[in-house]
């Protein structure tokens with residue numbers, strides 16, 4: 578895991594823009610001044626986790642009040658997270674530990690959606706890039722990196738990058754150029770803000786930025802790609818009776834939350850002060866990318882001022 582600055586991370590996303598879903602955006606973003614205005618426009622919420630509820634291992638101040646406000650206003654929500662490095666139970670335990678006691682049905686992770694669409698028996702053996710001590714939820718033939726059996730696997734599953742590094746990456750890419758193999762990636766994020774100006778390199782960094790020959794072998798599950806939105810929208814329709822035009826995706830990242838949300842046909846809101854764009858003027862990034870959210874919110878304080 579190494580540091581990556583905002584501008585570099587943004588440029589990396591822009592460089593592979595053609596690999597991300599296409600979407601249409603509103604002409605202008607509405608800058609939000611009060612929570613009531615939001616409730617006039619939307620009935621259900623999809624909330625990103627990192628940069629919206631927490632940064633690193635701490636809850637964002639105001640996130641708890643925002644969640645309570647949704648509860649009080651009877652506005653249902655799902656947490657929609659590209660969290661793939663650990664089973665959902667770990668994420669729920671983490672949220673609980675920072676005072677956000679969600680139940681499992683309120684949280685949708687890309688890892689959970691992966692298991693719905695991934696067929697482990699499509700290949701005899703899988704090399705898994707993830708922390709070994711966190712067991713997989715499904716049983717199939719696999720070896721964790723960097724065991725010798727990992728390198729001989731027929732296909733790969735990239736869940737988390739904590740145990741990955743540049744040396745392993747170099748060897749992996751070289752081996753894939755010798756023999757192409759399918760790769761499934763359950764976290765398309767290039768980077769994640771860890772707080773105090775630290776940005777980690779996530780599985781998307783090691784895969785989305787690859788050359789075309791390797792990219793053709795890859796399947797991505799998670800924002801901004803459609804599978805996770807499709808699953809969440811299906812559940813929103815069934816469980817809430819709310820259609821996508823009345824749902825708001827709240828996120829801190831233009832290329833995952835906002836682009837993905839707009840591609841899926843929901844409304845979007847960029848939360849600016851905590852995650853990907855913390856300490857940045859966001860205007861030039863919106864101008865350069867043309868990724869325009871429906872709403873912009875600087876921070877939670879803005880939402881609750883009287």
Ligand SMILES: [Mg+2]
Nearest residue numbers: 625627628829
């Ligand atoms: Mg985020």
